[in-house]
Amino acid sequence: METVLKEFFGYRSFRPFQKEIISEILNGKDCLVVMATGSGKSMCYQMPPLITKKTAVVISPLISLMQDQVMGLRQRGIRAEFLGSAQTDSTVDSRAQRGEFDVLYMTPEKACSSSASFWSSLLHTGVSLLAVDEAHCVSEWGHDFRPEYQKLDILRPHLPRVPFVALTATATEGVREDIVTSLKLQNVFTAISSFDRSNIFYGVKTFNRTSAFREELAREVYKDVAGGGSTLIYCTTVKDVGEVTEALIKTGVDARPYHAQLSSKLREETHRAFSRDELQVVVATVAFGMGIDKPDIRRVIHYGCPKSLEAYYQESGRAGRDGLPATSWLYFTRQDFVKGDFYASSNVSEARRNAVLEAYSAAQRYCSSSGCRRSSLLEYFGEKSTRKNCGNCDNCCKPDGLQFFEMAEPAHLLLTTVKLCGGKWGMNMPIDVLRGSNARKIVEQGYDKSPVHGLGRKKSALWWKGFGDQLLAEGYLLETRKITPVAQIRLVSVAFKGETFLSSASHVGKTSLMLPLTPEMVDEEKKQAGLARSLSVSEGHVSMSDHLKSSGFSEGEITVYNSLLDCRLSMAKRNFTAPYAICSELTLQKIAKSRPSNEARLRMIEGVNQWLVAQHGSEILIRIKTCCERLGLSLDHVESIVQRPPNHDDTATLVSPRSQEINITQAKVEAWKLWQEKELSLFEIATLPERPRPIKEDTVLAYICECVAAGYEINWGRFCSETKFTKAKSDEIREAIEKVGSSEALKPIKEQLPESISYGDIKLHLLMLSRGFSFPAEDVVVLQSSQLQSPAQPLDNAGDIEISLICPKVVPQDPVLTKPPWISAEGGTASRQRRKLPIATTQIALKKAKVWDA
Ligand SMILES: Nc1ncnc2c1ncn2[C@@H]1O[C@H](COP(=O)(O)OP(=O)(O)OP(=O)(O)O)[C@@H](O)[C@H]1O
Numbered sequence: 001m002e003t004v005l006k007e008f009f010g011y012r013s014f015r016p017f018q019k020e021i022i023s024e025i026l027n028g029k030d031c032l033v034v035m036a037t038g039s040g041k042s043m044c045y046q047m048p049p050l051i052t053k054k055t056a057v058v059i060s061p062l063i064s065l066m067q068d069q070v071m072g073l074r075q076r077g078i079r080a081e082f083l084g085s086a087q088t089d090s091t092v093d094s095r096a097q098r099g100e101f102d103v104l105y106m107t108p109e110k111a112c113s114s115s116a117s118f119w120s121s122l123l124h125t126g127v128s129l130l131a132v133d134e135a136h137c138v139s140e141w142g143h144d145f146r147p148e149y150q151k152l153d154i155l156r157p158h159l160p161r162v163p164f165v166a167l168t169a170t171a172t173e174g175v176r177e178d179i180v181t182s183l184k185l186q187n188v189f190t191a192i193s194s195f196d197r198s199n200i201f202y203g204v205k206t207f208n209r210t211s212a213f214r215e216e217l218a219r220e221v222y223k224d225v226a227g228g229g230s231t232l233i234y235c236t237t238v239k240d241v242g243e244v245t246e247a248l249i250k251t252g253v254d255a256r257p258y259h260a261q262l263s264s265k266l267r268e269e270t271h272r273a274f275s276r277d278e279l280q281v282v283v284a285t286v287a288f289g290m291g292i293d294k295p296d297i298r299r300v301i302h303y304g305c306p307k308s309l310e311a312y313y314q315e316s317g318r319a320g321r322d323g324l325p326a327t328s329w330l331y332f333t334r335q336d337f338v339k340g341d342f343y344a345s346s347n348v349s350e351a352r353r354n355a356v357l358e359a360y361s362a363a364q365r366y367c368s369s370s371g372c373r374r375s376s377l378l379e380y381f382g383e384k385s386t387r388k389n390c391g392n393c394d395n396c397c398k399p400d401g402l403q404f405f406e407m408a409e410p411a412h413l414l415l416t417t418v419k420l421c422g423g424k425w426g427m428n429m430p431i432d433v434l435r436g437s438n439a440r441k442i443v444e445q446g447y448d449k450s451p452v453h454g455l456g457r458k459k460s461a462l463w464w465k466g467f468g469d470q471l472l473a474e475g476y477l478l479e480t481r482k483i484t485p486v487a488q489i490r491l492v493s494v495a496f497k498g499e500t501f502l503s504s505a506s507h508v509g510k511t512s513l514m515l516p517l518t519p520e521m522v523d524e525e526k527k528q529a530g531l532a533r534s535l536s537v538s539e540g541h542v543s544m545s546d547h548l549k550s551s552g553f554s555e556g557e558i559t560v561y562n563s564l565l566d567c568r569l570s571m572a573k574r575n576f577t578a579p580y581a582i583c584s585e586l587t588l589q590k591i592a593k594s595r596p597s598n599e600a601r602l603r604m605i606e607g608v609n610q611w612l613v614a615q616h617g618s619e620i621l622i623r624i625k626t627c628c629e630r631l632g633l634s635l636d637h638v639e640s641i642v643q644r645p646p647n648h649d650d651t652a653t654l655v656s657p658r659s660q661e662i663n664i665t666q667a668k669v670e671a672w673k674l675w676q677e678k679e680l681s682l683f684e685i686a687t688l689p690e691r692p693r694p695i696k697e698d699t700v701l702a703y704i705c706e707c708v709a710a711g712y713e714i715n716w717g718r719f720c721s722e723t724k725f726t727k728a729k730s731d732e733i734r735e736a737i738e739k740v741g742s743s744e745a746l747k748p749i750k751e752q753l754p755e756s757i758s759y760g761d762i763k764l765h766l767l768m769l770s771r772g773f774s775f776p777a778e779d780v781v782v783l784q785s786s787q788l789q790s791p792a793q794p795l796d797n798a799g800d801i802e803i804s805l806i807c808p809k810v811v812p813q814d815p816v817l818t819k820p821p822w823i824s825a826e827g828g829t830a831s832r833q834r835r836k837l838p839i840a841t842t843q844i845a846l847k848k849a850k851v852w853d854a
Pocket residue numbers: 011012013014015018035036037038039040041042043168169295321322584649650
């Protein structure tokens with residue numbers, strides 16, 4: 001699996017859960033994968049077909065998303081296509097049936113309407129899995145319910161014994177249950193990872209839909225995009241899209257609209273230009289929701305609050321999928337939440353209605369919260385946040401920290417007025433009473449005669465509403481819903497906690513109540529004080545150049561990186577593809593830091609796959625060489641990578657303090673040459689007659705390892721055999737690293753391992769990984785020399801002999817070798833690793849298969 005990972009994707013190690021999920025799929029198990037946006041879910045269904053050589057069918061809700069994914073996979077040398085109404089190539093259908101694709105994307109409509117014969121042909125050529133991407137669409141509780149997703153279970157009888165894999169980034173418990181039931185998943189392996197997107201800065205502010213606000217926003221965006229990177233602005237209506245785009249264009253920002261009322265041609269053009277970095281800003285409705293796979297969006301701005309936190313998480317999660325710093329600003333007005341009551345009253349099932357209302361309330365609570373945004377989001381998805389202050393959201397980044405204010409007096413006023421209204425009204429009535437309104441309904445109820453009438457007029461209605469939300473969130477007030485034929489009405493009353501507060505306040509005199517201000521209250525106070533509020537779009541935004549500097553890049557290295565960005569852009573243009581599909585910005589940063597002088601070294605860099613080297617390697621190397629010559633920078637710099645916590649290993653940053661040029665001395669190269677080219681043993685090298693005095697074998701080994709780390713070739717089979725480094729050891733070390741979650745420090749890894757595995761073994765394992773070598777995974781047969789029958793070979797080493805048969809590739813036709821066990825072991829099948837084999841059969845295997853070591 002690691003070999004395929006490096007070969008096609010360029011990565012050395014799996015992210016959390018990826019390997020387990022892929023293994024379960026290979027074992028034929030149904031899986032439910034709930035992992036954060038950008039955490040690497042796609043890999044889970046893209047890898048099994050490359051291992052099994054059987055097509056993976058992927059159900060995806062949007063054509064644009066499928067097109068993006070197909071484009072990205074092709075740039076990795078993976079055969080991918082899609083089937084759906086937008087497919088113009090009529091041969092795709094029949095080619096799919098002939099098994100010509102590794103990954104075949106299909107819309108749910110296409111999948112459900114495909115004939116039984118289509119599925120049986122496909123099954124005949126081999127189907128490794130059926131993946132349902134964005135699986136939350138099956139659930140009415142999901143934020144993006146699609147009825148056609150609910151019919152997908154009809155595919156089950158067409159694909160017997162094919163594992164079904166449901167994947168989503170956003171699924172509350174209810175949605176997860178719906179997915180399992182609707183897709184009829186059996187005996188499911190479930191993987192749920194953290195929802196935290198630590199590289200995203202979250203911020204929330206109030207706003208008004210006025211031209212003045214839009215102009216201000218446009219000016220901010222103009223300043224911000226000048227520093228590079230793409231921006232996505234989400235609006236809740238088509239009208240908003242038009243108005244925001246107009247303001248941006250007037251200010252000189254290169255922006256285009258995207259919504260369902262535009263022709264599909266226009267939408268495609270916008271999507272394409274955005275993906276290919278020919279357009280910096282797209283202003284869109286949710287129509288641009290899941291359909292965007294671009295990993296390097298640096299800012300997502302919401303002009304109006306989306307209708308649920310799932311939608312917000314999904315849309316804001318489009319930012320920074322490459323793991324580099326990104327920001328998400330959400331602007332909301334109270335009007336955004338009123339829509340919930342309207343939608344909930346329309347003609348839908350009760351379950352759906354409740355789901356809609358609950359979703360709006362959750363979004364409102366999030367906007368009004370004065371606590372950590374990240375924790376609020378995580379808690380909504382049922383995850384406990386371990387940190388109190390995330391340090392990367394507007395509330396946690398307040399210059400003076402979160403401030404609390406004495407709010408006993410306004411609390412007393414509002415609670416008393418709510419009580420006066422007797423739980424028959426929503427929040428507006430008590431606020432109007434407090435602010436001294438003489439509206440008819442107030443006079444009719446006689447509230448204008450109450451002693452609290454007009455006592456709260458110094459504060460604006462919005463301030464009081466913000467405060468009402470605060471008291472609701474803190475449990476002093478209680479909200480209930482009343483369903484009428486035309487709408488759902490939210491009623492507010494005093495909760496038990498509020499009653500207790502009121503009674504203690506009246507008995508003891510003044511009771512303290514310290515609360516922070518909500519964003520709305522802060523804005524209102526600023527407005528009242530005549531202070532301009534800041535839009536904050538750029539708050540939390542770190543320019544790429546600042547990010548690189550803080551990650552240890554010198555000015556020269558930043559120049560190399562920028563030059564590589566240009567180089568990537570021209571490669572993408574020539575190949576009619578998106579720059580990100582060629583390789584990610586993070587990979588380019590690693591290349592700029594390492595500055596490889598040859599293909600072997602380029603290949604070693606994390607994120608560089610074999611296709612990139614084959615297609616663009618020489619161009620990248622020439623660019624680096626000329627750039628370095630001009631800047632006086634050395635080539636072949638070896639940098640170290642700091643692994644972040646497991647969920648964010650993609651966001652590994654490059655640091656310089658530990659960066660050193662590896663010092664490959666003449667003595668080291670000499671040792672390597674003697675071992676690799678002259679095939680002397682470690683012992684022979686250590687005790688060469690011409691040495692004045694023998695050196696330690698360990699020293700020779702260390703010399704060779706240093707050369708290998710620096711990119712020198714090595715015969716791995718012989719090397720492992722001589723150092724007695726076996727697959728079993730390697731597996732144990734890998735598991736230990738997975739447990740520890742990092743390979744930065746060796747001690748914690750060693751502590752997970754038995755005594756028999758040394759530090760040297762761990763270093764060897766890491767070296768092999770860094771060079772993209774791994775033991776063949778499945779196809780290992782271990783023979784005991786004593787089990788070999790006549791005519792036995794004279795054997796020098798008395799221990800086990802490992803024979804790796806890379807059979808599926810080497811002898812696909814051979815009846816003996818096509819099915820595991822590839823050697824038909826007449827001599828017994830004691831266990832998978834240890835089989836007694838007649839020598840004749842063994843010889844067939846050895847002759848026909850590629851022998852890695854024997
Ligand atoms: N093992 C890995 N090591 C490093 N990077 C990885 C690894 N697996 C995936 N990635 C990279 O992470 C990025 C996000 O991956 P992917 O698109 O699969 O995420 P996703 O979970 O499907 O996101 P979304 O929910 O937005 O569709 C991609 O650039 C991908 O190449």
